[in-house]
Amino acid sequence: MILAETYYDDVMKTVTIKLPEETLERLRDEAQATGRTVTALIRERVEAPRDHESVHTLAADLAGSLAGPRKTATNRRRKFGRS
Numbered sequence: 405m406i407l408a409e410t411y412y413d414d415v416m417k418t419v420t421i422k423l424p425e426e427t428l429e430r431l432r433d434e435a436q437a438t439g440r441t442v443t444a445l446i447r448e449r450v451e452a453p454r455d456h457e458s459v460h461t462l463a464a465d466l467a468g469s470l471a472g473p474r475k476t477a478t479n480r481r482r483k484f485g486r487s
Contacts, residue, residue, distance in 0.1 A: 421446075
């Protein structure tokens with residue numbers, strides 16, 4: 405076994421994703437244009453540092469700023485009790 409195979413077998417795990425055909429075609433086009441594989445492009449995007457904050461951090465200033473009834477998420481058709 406060569407080193408790359410050992411590395412992938414010992415360290416890397418397989419993940420399967422489903423993509424819209426349009427997204428896959430864009431990835432294939434980019435892979436062909438740059439000489440990289442679609443897998444390498446996906447890995448780069450997943451591992452890329454995030455240059456944005458989390459959704460919670462971005463919306464933190466909005467917490468408590470909405471008017472309306474306190475229990476907006478209740479289901480009037482069926483009340484769920486705690487067991």
